[in-house]
Amino acid sequence: xxxxxxxxxxxxxxxxxxxxxxxxxxxxxxxxxxxxxxxxxxxxxxxxxxxxxxxxxxxxxxxxxxxxxxxxxxxxxxxxxxxxxxxxxxxxxxxxxxxxxxxxxxxxxxxxxxxxxxxxxxxxxxxxxxxxxxxxxxxxxxxxxxxxxxxxxxxxxxxxxxxxxxxxxxxxxxxxxxxxxxxxxxxxxxxxxxxxxxxxxxxxxxxxxxxxxxxxxxxxxxxxxxxxxxxxxxxxxxx
Amino acid sequence: xxxxxxxxxxxxxxxxxxxxxxxxxxxxxxxxxxxxxxxxxxxxxxxxxxxxxxxxxxxxxxxxxxxxxxxxxxxxxxxxxxxxxxxxxxxxxxxxxxxxxxxxxxxxxxxxxxxxxxxxxxxxxxxxxxxxxxxxxxxxxxxxxxxxxxxxxxxxxxxxxxxxxxxxxxxxxxxxxxxxxxxxxxxxxxxxxxxxxxxxxxxxxxxxxxxxxxxxxxxxxxxxxxxxxxxxxxxxxxxxxxxxxxxxxxxxxxxxxxxxxxxxxxxxxxxxxxxxxxxxxxxxxxxxxxxxxxxxxxxxxxxxxxxxxxxxxxxxxxxxxxxxxxxxxxxxxxxxxxxxxxxxxxxxxxxxxxxxxxxxxxxxxxxxxxxxxxxxxxxxxxxxxxxxxxxxxxxxxxxxxxxxxxxxxxxxxxxxxxxxxxxxxxxxxxxxxxxxxxxxxxxxxxxxxxxxxxxxxxxxxxxxxxxxxxxxxxxx
Numbered sequence: 001x002x003x004x005x006x007x008x009x010x011x012x013x014x015x016x017x018x019x020x021x022x023x024x025x026x027x028x029x030x031x032x033x034x035x036x037x038x039x040x041x042x043x044x045x046x047x048x049x050x051x052x053x054x055x056x057x058x059x060x061x062x063x064x065x066x067x068x069x070x071x072x073x074x075x076x077x078x079x080x081x082x083x084x085x086x087x088x089x090x091x092x093x094x095x096x097x098x099x100x101x102x103x104x105x106x107x108x109x110x111x112x113x114x115x116x117x118x119x120x121x122x123x124x125x126x127x128x129x130x131x132x133x134x135x136x137x138x139x140x141x142x143x144x145x146x147x148x149x150x151x152x153x154x155x156x157x158x159x160x161x162x163x164x165x166x167x168x169x170x171x172x173x174x175x176x177x178x179x180x181x182x183x184x185x186x187x188x189x190x191x192x193x194x195x196x197x198x199x200x201x202x203x204x205x206x207x208x209x210x211x212x213x214x215x216x217x218x219x220x221x222x223x224x225x226x227x228x229x230x231x232x233x234x235x236x237x238x239x
Numbered sequence: 240x241x242x243x244x245x246x247x248x249x250x251x252x253x254x255x256x257x258x259x260x261x262x263x264x265x266x267x268x269x270x271x272x273x274x275x276x277x278x279x280x281x282x283x284x285x286x287x288x289x290x291x292x293x294x295x296x297x298x299x300x301x302x303x304x305x306x307x308x309x310x311x312x313x314x315x316x317x318x319x320x321x322x323x324x325x326x327x328x329x330x331x332x333x334x335x336x337x338x339x340x341x342x343x344x345x346x347x348x349x350x351x352x353x354x355x356x357x358x359x360x361x362x363x364x365x366x367x368x369x370x371x372x373x374x375x376x377x378x379x380x381x382x383x384x385x386x387x388x389x390x391x392x393x394x395x396x397x398x399x400x401x402x403x404x405x406x407x408x409x410x411x412x413x414x415x416x417x418x419x420x421x422x423x424x425x426x427x428x429x430x431x432x433x434x435x436x437x438x439x440x441x442x443x444x445x446x447x448x449x450x451x452x453x454x455x456x457x458x459x460x461x462x463x464x465x466x467x468x469x470x471x472x473x474x475x476x477x478x479x480x481x482x483x484x485x486x487x488x489x490x491x492x493x494x495x496x497x498x499x500x501x502x503x504x505x506x507x508x509x510x511x512x513x514x515x516x517x518x519x520x521x522x523x524x525x526x527x528x529x530x531x532x533x534x535x536x537x538x539x540x541x542x543x544x545x546x547x548x549x550x551x552x553x554x555x556x557x558x559x560x561x562x563x564x565x566x567x568x569x570x571x572x573x574x575x576x577x578x579x580x581x582x583x584x585x586x587x588x589x590x591x592x593x594x595x596x597x598x599x600x601x602x603x604x605x606x607x608x609x610x611x612x613x614x615x616x617x618x619x620x621x622x623x624x625x626x627x628x629x630x631x632x633x634x635x636x637x638x639x640x641x642x643x644x645x646x647x648x649x650x651x652x653x654x655x656x657x658x659x660x661x662x663x664x665x666x667x668x669x670x671x672x673x674x675x676x677x678x679x680x681x682x683x684x685x686x687x688x689x690x691x692x693x694x695x696x697x698x699x700x701x702x703x704x705x706x707x708x709x710x711x712x713x714x715x
Contacts, residue, residue, distance in 0.1 A: 065355060219663040
């Protein structure tokens, strides 16, 4: 499931599409980091001034005649060290934010590929929904069947792919951990071949194409077919 | 070399060839110039003086000779300024190297209108004497600071400046630290622009307590007059011309008296021996407090391996060697490798940020007992993320990076296998860390032909050291 835009019509239901990624989180991270950097720049500049002022006080205190007492000097040094530590922390945080922005900006916002429409509809345009048969990005996507204007992008049905780097680590891990189970026990789409067609009940027996998970925990090959043949699969005719 | 008398603990004539960077103390202290040099253009005595060009200085090594305690002392010298205004110029600063914040220090400062002497001991001010004077550039001035019976006296041109000053606080001046000429080492400011000649520090004597005529010649040791040969006639003694000094020959150690023993800072530990029935521990870890400099690299984590060599892990970011307390890595050949290092504290924050995106490398360095050093880079990545961690008392910076590189494959033999695991179509060995092993190498572990290394995992900390190789395929 995903969102794509028709780039060009290659004929006979074959298209060149641009798969769009959900960059909401990426844009938000970049915005937050940019804002934070601006805030830190202000704080760092202010601390630079405070540090310079304390350093001058320290020099003056040491060279005044008579020199300032040790408590005064100790107080200046304590403040100076505190300002410097805070500045270092801000400098590191600022650079961390900058590198986070760079990292997020490297994330793809779209990729182009070729795809067939599921029912070979030949006049699609604009945004369409996509199908990844075994729920992985590496699948060659299929455009939703275009009959009855079904192929148009539907956010609730199609969702939108999101780059793993655009998510928080724990969410990415959760998705990754749940992925094989989702592929096997709650697939949204699978491909198969009709074995027996029952025109009376508008059902069919379907032989699922063999498929294994892309994940291999400890080398284990996970067969995605719970059953090789599905019976009484409802059929919806185009006319 | 010789000083003028037994009280002089430092005497620098500042003589030599023009441009020479050899600064000699007749009392034998090491003097290291940092830009300061002998100049024959200006001189008070001897045809030369020491030039400080405004960003030069010299360092006299720390010595107990400069610890005046509560006793008398005298510091005197000639100075000529090439430029002078009301801004302070540091003639001399003694600064405690272990406490550069200035709680133990002594300063002698001059300006066109000020002569000032200050001293602190453990943060307590002992001396603070400031006198208004009038001096100008391009003239030689004789300056003397005298400690006398618990008071401080300042002389300019042999004239006592103001009254004697009492100590601000009682106590001695047990300073330690180098003596810096021409620079305020504490702040890196107040550079002297001018010349110094005939610098002398005298301990145990107040050479002047009232106005005096400045010396007209350099301080030289007394001329020893050899007594004439005695024409000894039996029963008669010849008159001996009196000498201005008595030449005492070197004292020799007399038999039955022990000479002074110089204590060594090195402790030689006997080899560890195995007790019957017990095995000798093959690994001895030590607290990595001692950071050593190895081959120009600042060490960070030192681990001691048996008695033959020490292992040190060193990290660099670009051209910067940074201390680390731990690192983790997973190095592969032809696939992205990951490296994460933890830098203690925040002192390197600016340096790290200035090198953001540079290559992050870790090295293993072996230092053998005979002094030989070998080192090898374990891996390198491009730094691309960093994080600040702050606790109640400590902070650290974590640097991460990824990188892809390949090695020329070779065969390696790894020793001391400690652990082997076979699962998921892969075999993993933990063995003694070896910097020769690289991803892509064909490994033999102990007596076992393992296979091609697909990845090497490192987890190194102050008290732990782990290297695990991963072999693609099950080795049974």
